Amino acid sequence: MADVARAAGISTALVSIVIRGVPGASEATRQRVLRIADELGYVPDQRAQKLRQSRSRVLGVTFELQQPFHGDLVEQIYTAAGQQGYEAMISAVAPSRSETTAVNALLRERCEAAILLGSELETEELTRLARRLPTLLVARHTDLSGVGVVRSDDTAGIGLAVDHLVALGHRRIAHIDGAGAPGSSDRRLGFLQAMAGHGLQDTADVLAGGLTETAGAEGMRYLLGRPTPPTAVIAFNDRCASGVLDVLARQGCDVPGEISVVGYDDSRLAKLPHVQMTTVSQNAAELAEAAVTSALALIAGRQPEEVVLTPRLVERATTGPARS
Amino acid sequence: MADVARAAGISTALVSIVIRGVPGASEATRQRVLRIADELGYVPDQRAQKLRQSRSRVLGVTFELQQPFHGDLVEQIYTAAGQQGYEAMISAVAPSRSETTAVNALLRERCEAAILLGSELETEELTRLARRLPTLLVARHTDLSGVGVVRSDDTAGIGLAVDHLVALGHRRIAHIDGAGAPGSSDRRLGFLQAMAGHGLQDTADVLAGGLTETAGAEGMRYLLGRPTPPTAVIAFNDRCASGVLDVLARQGCDVPGEISVVGYDDSRLAKLPHVQMTTVSQNAAELAEAAVTSALALIAGRQPEEVVLTPRLVERATTGPARS
DNA sequence: CTGAAAGCGCTAACAT
DNA sequence: ATGTTAGCGCTTTCAG
Numbered sequence: 001m002a003d004v005a006r007a008a009g010i011s012t013a014l015v016s017i018v019i020r021g022v023p024g025a026s027e028a029t030r031q032r033v034l035r036i037a038d039e040l041g042y043v044p045d046q047r048a049q050k051l052r053q054s055r056s057r058v059l060g061v062t063f064e065l066q067q068p069f070h071g072d073l074v075e076q077i078y079t080a081a082g083q084q085g086y087e088a089m090i091s092a093v094a095p096s097r098s099e100t101t102a103v104n105a106l107l108r109e110r111c112e113a114a115i116l117l118g119s120e121l122e123t124e125e126l127t128r129l130a131r132r133l134p135t136l137l138v139a140r141h142t143d144l145s146g147v148g149v150v151r152s153d154d155t156a157g158i159g160l161a162v163d164h165l166v167a168l169g170h171r172r173i174a175h176i177d178g179a180g181a182p183g184s185s186d187r188r189l190g191f192l193q194a195m196a197g198h199g200l201q202d203t204a205d206v207l208a209g210g211l212t213e214t215a216g217a218e219g220m221r222y223l224l225g226r227p228t229p230p231t232a233v234i235a236f237n238d239r240c241a242s243g244v245l246d247v248l249a250r251q252g253c254d255v256p257g258e259i260s261v262v263g264y265d266d267s268r269l270a271k272l273p274h275v276q277m278t279t280v281s282q283n284a285a286e287l288a289e290a291a292v293t294s295a296l297a298l299i300a301g302r303q304p305e306e307v308v309l310t311p312r313l314v315e316r317a318t319t320g321p322a323r324s
Numbered sequence: 325m326a327d328v329a330r331a332a333g334i335s336t337a338l339v340s341i342v343i344r345g346v347p348g349a350s351e352a353t354r355q356r357v358l359r360i361a362d363e364l365g366y367v368p369d370q371r372a373q374k375l376r377q378s379r380s381r382v383l384g385v386t387f388e389l390q391q392p393f394h395g396d397l398v399e400q401i402y403t404a405a406g407q408q409g410y411e412a413m414i415s416a417v418a419p420s421r422s423e424t425t426a427v428n429a430l431l432r433e434r435c436e437a438a439i440l441l442g443s444e445l446e447t448e449e450l451t452r453l454a455r456r457l458p459t460l461l462v463a464r465h466t467d468l469s470g471v472g473v474v475r476s477d478d479t480a481g482i483g484l485a486v487d488h489l490v491a492l493g494h495r496r497i498a499h500i501d502g503a504g505a506p507g508s509s510d511r512r513l514g515f516l517q518a519m520a521g522h523g524l525q526d527t528a529d530v531l532a533g534g535l536t537e538t539a540g541a542e543g544m545r546y547l548l549g550r551p552t553p554p555t556a557v558i559a560f561n562d563r564c565a566s567g568v569l570d571v572l573a574r575q576g577c578d579v580p581g582e583i584s585v586v587g588y589d590d591s592r593l594a595k596l597p598h599v600q601m602t603t604v605s606q607n608a609a610e611l612a613e614a615a616v617t618s619a620l621a622l623i624a625g626r627q628p629e630e631v632v633l634t635p636r637l638v639e640r641a642t643t644g645p646a647r648s
Numbered sequence: 649c650t651g652a653a654a655g656c657g658c659t660a661a662c663a664t
Numbered sequence: 665a666t667g668t669t670a671g672c673g674c675t676t677t678c679a680g
Contacts, residue, residue, distance in 0.1 A: 001673065011651045016675060026649060041456055046432035047371040047380075048673035051656050056371075065399055066592055071389040075418040087429075090414060094399040105411075108370035132365055217598035246598055249573030268390055274541035274570055325657065335667050340659060350665060372657035375672050 001044070007036045019044055050110070058087050059295055060106030063117040065094045067211075068239070069267040069284070070117045073138065076288030077115065084292055086112075103129060113295040116140075118182050134298030138291050139282070140182035148304040150291045152282040154183045157311035158190035159197075161234045161262040161280055164313055166198045169322035170232040170260060173200070176209035176219035176244065178236035187236060187264070209236050216243025224251060231259060231322045238263040238270045238279055245275070245318065256320030266314050276317035283312065325368070331360045343368055374434070382411050383619055384430030387441040389418045391535075392563070393591040393608070394441045397462065400612030401439065408616055410436075427453060437619040440464075442506050458622030462615050463606070464506035472628040474615045476606040478507045479514035481635035485558045485586040485604055486518035488637055493646035494556040494584060495524055500533035500543035500568065502560035511560060511588070533560050540567025548575060555583060555646045562587035562594045562603055569599070569642065580644030590638050600641035607636065 001019075005012040010029065017024045018033040019042075025033070036042075050056040059081050063070040074090055081088040089109055091102040099121050106114055113134040121129070126144060129135050136148040158175070165173055175191040178184030188206055195204035207222065209215040216235050220243065223229050235241035241263030248255050255261055263270050266281035290307050298304060325343075329336040334353065341348045342357040343366075349357070360366075374380040383405050387394040398414055405412040413433055415426040423445050430438055437458040445453070450468060453459050460472040482499070489497055499515040502508030512530055519528035531546065533539040540559050544567065547553050559565035565587030572579050579585055587594050590605035614631050622628060 012673085013652080013675080014650060017650090020675085024649070029649080043428075043431045045375070045434055045673050047375045047434060048656090049675075051369070051371045051375055051658090052673080052675045053656080065395040066392060068390060071418070074416060075389055075420055078416070078418075078421050090416060092395075092398060092402070092414060094395070094402075096399055097402050104367075107367045110369055110371060213596050214598065217596075243596075243598060246570070246573065249570065250598075252576050272537050272541075272567075274538065274567060274574075336657085337659075337668080338666055341666090344659085348665070353665080369657050372672090373659075375674090376657080376659045378672080 001042065003040055004033065004037050004042050007040065008033050056110045056112055057085060058089050058109060058111045059292065060103075060109065060111030060114045061088050061090045061117065062093055062099060062102040062106070062114070062119070063090060065092045067118065068269055069237070069265040069282075072267055072284035073117055073288050073291075076285045077292060079285075080289045080292040084296060086292070086296070100125065107132065112299045115291050115295055120182060130304075134295065134304075136291060136295045136298060136304075138287060141186060146304055148294050148298050149306040150287060150294050150309070151183070151307075152287065152309040152311045154186035154311075155190035155193065157264065157280040157282070158187045158234060159194040160311060160313040161264075162191060162194035162198070164278075164315070164319065165232045165234070165260060165262065165322075166200070168232075168260065168319060170230075171200055171322070172203045172205070172228065172230040173232045173234065174205040174207060174219075174223055174230040175234045176207045176216055176223075176236060176240055178240070179208055179210045179215070181211045181236065184236060191234060203230075205230060209240055211237050211239060213239050213243035213246070216240035217247045218243075220244040220247040224253070229259070232261070232319070233259065234262045234264075236264060238265045238267045238277060240264075241277060241279070241318075242269050242275075245277070255318050258323060260319040260322070262319060270314070270316070278316045278319040279314050281312045281314045282309070325366065327364055328357065328361050328366050331364065332357050380434050380436055381409060382413050382433060382435045383616065384427075384433065384435030384438045385412050385414045385441065386417055386423060386426040386430070386438070386443070387414060389416045391442065392593055393561070393589040393606075396591055396608035397441055397612050397615075400609045401616060403609075404613045404616040408620060410616070410620070424449065431456065436623050439615050439619055444506060458619065458628075460615060460619045460622060460628075462611060465510060470628055472618050472622050473630040474611060474618050474633070475507070475631075476611065476633040476635045478510035478635075479517065481588065481604040481606070482511045482514035482558060483518040483521075484635060484637040485588075486515060486522070488602075488639070489556045489558070489584060489586065489643065489646075490522045490524070492556075492584065492643060494554075495646070496527045496529070496552065496554040497524070497556045497558065498529040498531060498543075498547055498554040499558045500531045500540055500560060500564055502564070503532050503534045503539070505535045505560065508560060515558060527554075529554060533564055535561055535563060537563050537567035537570070540564035541571045542567075544568040544571040548577075553583070556585070556643070557583065558586045558588075560588060562589045562591045562601060564588075565601060565603070565642075566593050566599070569601070579642050582647060584643040584646070586643060594638070594640070602640045602643040603638050605636045605638045606633065 005015045091105045130146045207219045263279035266279045270277035270279040329339045415429045454470045531543045587603035594601035594603040
C-alpha cells in the first residue's frame with residue numbers, strides 16, 4: 001500500500017480511501033490510484049484490515065468434508081454471508097480432524113460468530129464455546145440456552161414422507177435411522193408418531209442405521225432377509241438412501257415397483273438424473289440464509305433463538321403405489 | 325494479551341514468550357501465565373501474529389466442495405501441513421463460487437503458497453497467479469513453467485487398469501472419459517496406448533463422459549444400447565464409475581459377471597463395503613504430502629518441478645474374468 | 649480533498 | 665529472566 005501511495009505521490013490514507021471505495025477522494029485521484037494499484041498487483045492485506053477494524057466481519061463455519069449436504073450448505077452460506085457484507089471462513093471436520101480443532105482454528109481467526117453444521121460437540125464444550133462467541137447450530141437440536149439454532153422440523157419432515165407413502169397405499173414401512181447422529185431422534189420420533197397417526201403403529205419398523213451409504217446398505221440387506229419385507233423404506237438421509245437403493249438394484253428389486261424409498265436432505269445425491277430420489281428437502285439456500293441472518297442477530301446482541309424451517313417433500317422417481 | 329500480562333503482573337513480551345512456548349521465561353512464570361491465560365480464555369489473535377511475522381506460515385488450498393476425492397486430499401493436506409509447522413487455509417470452489425473468487429480469498433490472506441486441487445484455471449490467470457505467489461497444481465497437467473505440479477501418472481494408471489482387464493480375458497473395453505476435465509486427456513491417451521500395446525486398438529472404445537455420476541450413467545446407457553456392448557468399462561473417476569455401476573445394477577446386469585468396471589481415485593466411494601470398486605489409487609496421503617513438500621520447496625525459492633507419483637491398482641469386487 | 653499520527657494485537661531486537 | 669521499543673499493513677480520527 002505504501003508502494004502504491006509513493007507511486008501516486010499521495011499518502012497511504014488516501015490510497016486506503018480509494019481502495020475501500022468510500023467517499024473522500026477526487027475522481028481524478030481515484031482513477032489514478034486504482035490504475036496504479038492494478039499495475040502493481042496490489043491486494044489489500046486482509047489480516048491487517050481486520051486487525052485494525054474492531055469488527056472482523058468474518059463468520060466461521062465448520063462442516064463435514066465428506067457430507068454432500070454440508071457442501072450444499074457451505075456454498076449457500078458463502079453467498080448469504082457475502083450479501084450481508086460478511087465473509088465466510090470455513091474449517092473442515094474429518095476423521096483425522098476433530099470438531100474441536102476446527103473450532104479452535106476459527107477462534108484464532110477472531111470470527112465474530114461460529115456456525116456449526118451438524119455439530120456433534122458435547123454440551124460442555126458447546127457451552128464454553130458459546131460463552132466466548134455467538135454460536136449457531138445448524139441442523140442440530142439443543143436445549144442449551146445461549147446457543148442459537150437453525151434447523152428444519154425433522155419430525156414434521158419424516159411425517160411428510162410417511163403421509164406420502166401411506167397415500168400411495170403403503171402400510172409396512174421401515175425407517176433406517178441415523179443412530180446417534182444429530183437429528184436422528186427427532187426423525188425417529190416423527191416416524192413413529194406419523195405411523196401411529198395412521199393407525200399403523202404395528203407395521204412401523206425402526207432399524208438402527210447411520211448417516212452413510214454403508215449403514216443404508218446394511219439396513220436394507222437386513223430388511224430383505226425378513227419373511228415379509230416392508231414395501232417402503234424411509235432412510236435417515238440421502239446418503240443412507242443411496243445405500244438402500246444400491247442394494248435393491250443389485251437384488252434386482254424394482255424401485256418403486258416392489259419397494260419405495262425416501263431419502264432426506266435433497267442433496268446432490270438425490271438430484272442425480274439417474275437416481276431421481278424422492279426425498280425431504282431441507283432447502284439448503286433457505287437454511288443457509290436463516291443461519292447467516294441468525295448469526296448476525298446474535299452478533300448484534302440479540303438473544304439466541306431457535307428457528308425451525310418447514311421441510312418439503314420432493315417427489316421424484318423412487319416412490320410409487322404399493323403393490324397389493 | 326495485555327489483560328493476561330496485567331493479571332500476571334508482567335510485560336506482554338513475556339506473555340508472548342510463554343504462549344509461544346519459546347525459551348526465555350522461568351518455569352514459575354510460565355506456569356502462572358498459562359494458568360491465567362486459561363482462566364481468562366485467552367486465545368492469541370492469529371491475524372496479529374501473522375501480521376507481525378514476516379512469514380504467515382499459511383498454505384492456501386482451493387478444492388471442489390462436491391468432489392469426494394478433493395475431500396480426501398484436503399484432509400491429508402491439513403495433516404501434512406501441520407507436520408511441517410504450517411497451517412492450511414481452505415477456500416471452496418462450487419457452481420456459485422468460481423475458482424477466481426476462491427483464489428482471491430487466499431491472496432488477501434497472504435498465504436505463502438497456493439495449492440490448487442484439480443484446477444481448471446485458464447493459462448493466463450494461472451500465469452498471473454504464479455507470478456504473485458508460489459503456485460502448485462495438484463492432479464492437473466500443465467506446461468507452464470513457473471508452476472509446480474504434483475500428480476500421479478494418469479497415463480500409466482489407466483494402463484494398469486487395461487492390463488488388469490486384459491489379463492482377465494477382456495478384449496472389448498470401453499473408456500468413459502472426463503471430457504475436458506484436468507487429467508482426462510492423459511487418461512484417454514493411456515487407454516489408447518495400453519490397448520494398442522495389447523493389439524486391441526480395434527476394440528478400444530472411447531466415450532465422452534465427465535466427472536460426475538450423471539456422465540457415467542449416460543455413457544453406460546449408451547454403451548448398453550450397442551449391438552455388442554463392451555465386457556469392461558474404465559471410467560474417468562470413481563464418481564463416474566458409480567453412475568456406471570448404478571445403471572448396470574438397474575438393468576440387472578451382473579457385475580463383474582457380465583461387465584467389469586474400473587474407477588479412478590480410490591476415493592470414499594470406491595471403498596464403500598457394498599460397492600467394493602476396483603479402482604486406480606492415487607494415494608491421497610501421498611499426493612497431499614508431496615504437495616505440501618513441493619509447496620514448501622517453492623516457498624524456499626526452489627524452481628518449480630513436476631512430481632509424478634506412481635498410481636496403484638486396487639483390485640476389489642467390480643472386475644472379474646471376461647465371459648467368453 | 650488530502651495528510652499526519654495513533655493504534656489494532658502481536659513479536660523481535662535490544663536493553664536491563 | 666524480564667522489560668522496552670519499534671513496527672507488521674492497514675484504518676481512523678483529526679487538522680489543514
